[in-house]
Amino acid sequence: MRVTCVVNGETREADDVWPGESLLFVLRERLGLPGAKNACEQGECGSCTVYLDGQPVCACLVAAGQAQGRTVTTVEGLAPGSGEEQLDRVQRAFLATGAVQCGFCTPGLIVAVHDLLARDPAPSDPDIREALAGNLCRCTGYEKIMEAVRLAATS
């Protein structure tokens, strides 16, 4: 089947999509957008978090057909332009605080934090911990990510 959706502001089409495919597979393998990562394959780790019509979702749990006619934003679509000064405040905060290590959880976390701050511009620490409890990171020990969220909230 053909899937047509708006991805990062552009209308994109994918042909010969198998109905059992995930939105994550379509983004990564058919549309050349590897930002959302395939890590746990079952919605446990948050590494594939993208926006679907403005709602954060695990792209591995969304069937490709469910994206038909809808709007998808991935980590690649958050920065208004290229270059470090053009990055979104969440991306800049992750760089400045050293919240990035291997980088595999980072794209999903950045989308999740972007969403959190859109809903709650000044989250408390317990709110941050709760909001990001579905995004696993195995490297950082999470403290630097907390710092990044606090910094992004005030920038």
Added chain:
Amino acid sequence: MSPVVGKPVNRVDGPDKVTGTGRYCGEIVLPGLAYGLIVGAAVANGRVVSIDETAARAAGGVFGIMTHRNTPKVANQPRLIPSLAGQPAPGESFFPMQDDVVHYWGQPVALVVADSEEAAAHAAALLDITYEPGVPVATIADGRASATQAKTLFGGLMPATDERGDVEGALAAAEVTVDATYHFAANHHNPLETSVTTAQWDGDRVTLWDSTMGVRASQLTVASLLGIPLSDVRVITHFVGGGFGSKAMVWPHVTLAAMAARHVGRPVRLALTRPQSFTSNGHREEQEQRITLGAGRDGRLTAIRHRKLSVTSPFDDWAEPATGVSTQIYGCDNYLGDHQLIHGNTMTPTFTRAPGESLGSFTLETAMDRLAYELGMDPIELRIMNHPPVDNHGNPWSSDGMADCLRRGADLFGWAGRDPTPGTRQEGNDLIGTGVAGAGYPVAFMMPVQHARARIFHDGSVVIQTSAQEFGIGVTTSMSQVGADGLGVDMDVLRFEAGDTDLPNTTSAVGSMGATMQSSAVHNAATTLRNDLIAHAVNDGKSPLHGLSPSSVKVADGRMTSTLDPSIGESYADLLQRNRLLDMEALGSWTPPGMDTPHGLLTFGAQFAEVAVDKDLGLVRVRRMTGVFAPGRVLNPKLARSQLLGGMLWGLGQALLEGNQIDRQSGRWALNNLGEYLVPVHADIPDIQVDFVEVEDDVVGPLGVKGVGEVGQVGAAAAIANAVFHATGRRMNELPMTAEVVMNGGGPG
């Protein structure tokens, strides 16, 4: 002091990661790429009787199916040797699909290659495989009677027994003894990126994009198994999504990817699924450790007996060495450490973060806490009193810092005035306790010569190259810092290239040795090039520096100036352009000291934890942790702090959450996904504090770097367990300390 080493510089690979544009090894775009999927054995012991491929071949998009009937025979099966030794480093001394025998559950028995991941998964499900199953033995409970004393570990590299003095005599004579036995569940690494290899042939040459912790180890192993020259195997790795030991040794899927690409005549990507990452890249083995301490009433240790029993594969005498710290962190004349092995139906276990010593130290450090209670001594003073100035061979430490770590940690944590009586603090339903543990991790020396290249172009821009890749620890950043200072240029004009076997050799970044080895080679390359450039200038009649002694020339921002008169000088670029040199380069090398270097080599630290234990439900929450470490020169505190925090959280996971067991009937791992194998999440983290004790070390390398990858984890679980005892008055003899263990297990101290 140099301008950028030691500064909290931002990661140079950060922008690629926060924008999602960095390409990991499973994201390489190649025309005609096919997707491989391993089919694992559904029995743990037995034989493949038949494989009917009819339905699978009829499914759409299938390019090929490999089984033991058509998989090429390997040319040379190397023996297991740790990846940092610079030799082929197979995860196990076994290659699958060479015959019909099944040794462990999940062992590859077929490989399907198709035009998409989904098509490969569909065809794999249609393979009809029948087995003649045998009875598996895969657990300590089933294999205890067959346990034997290991002679050596790691393919013969290390002795399995460490003995001195008369431990039995000293225990019999000891005024105070402590005896404790622990059971530890198996752990899995679970990096967010599962292992993946993309293979592409060009004639007789193969290129592998491999999610490895050591491109050189992958190259050596694949070349040996395929029987082709090293020059025909190129391994490239620019981004790796975490490793923690699972990507240190080279597992069969790497070579299977190359075989599959040749089989179907297309480039092939072969990724382990998350469930396969529990059965295909090693694990920290299920183990039992028993420790017996003997001491005088004054607190001096007189005897330590430390024994480990664990399950390994049919092929290899693998055990995490558990006694490398307990033999030396506290002085004791009478010592026995040894390892017993059960050869069972599992794959060969492997390095898992803080290999061996995280659990070895757990055993020692909880026993030291018991001893402190037996003696009525403060556990910090007991440790400091027993920590010697020399190692178990009488060699002085290359650098120490243990006592300072304990004391500074005590200040930061607020240890003073603690009432040691267990079970006395309660807040609502929670029993509150605090605990401490010492930490140590060996600095390992058994590596080949390390190389790096520094090259400057006539516009003043610089490239520094070495083969060992970035996998999250920050080498791209810290080596850029080391190269910039060594050469005397700004970081902005320097690019660090790595992750490619075509570049000069450095060894796998494992065992906390990446920073030490690479920084030594990079430093030597950069300073050699600096010295060559200065020599060129002072010998050049047209240079303003002509005739000066090289020692009276200094460099900053790419400009050489006289130390006597800073107005006299010229830039590297001016020198090169005037001499019509398009570039200059230098190879730096560093020969690591041997294992017989006459120094004690441990990285020291101290860990503190406060826990709240729900007295009705047995739930343990860690409320705060303090870790203080003495890792020698810290190249970049922003990176190092994050590494150590991550290690401490691994200790928390090991203490409370992470554990897997093999089902005794089927021989199959009970858990195989991140929904059931629990790792710490944001909501689990306590208030964590990390600090450093500065120690200078001129033995471990020219920059004195001892590494931070492992020591952050060591002692963390022990501090938590000691805090649980302080809270509850009960000793936990199992990890992880789940609610069931806390409620039902353990016993009085």
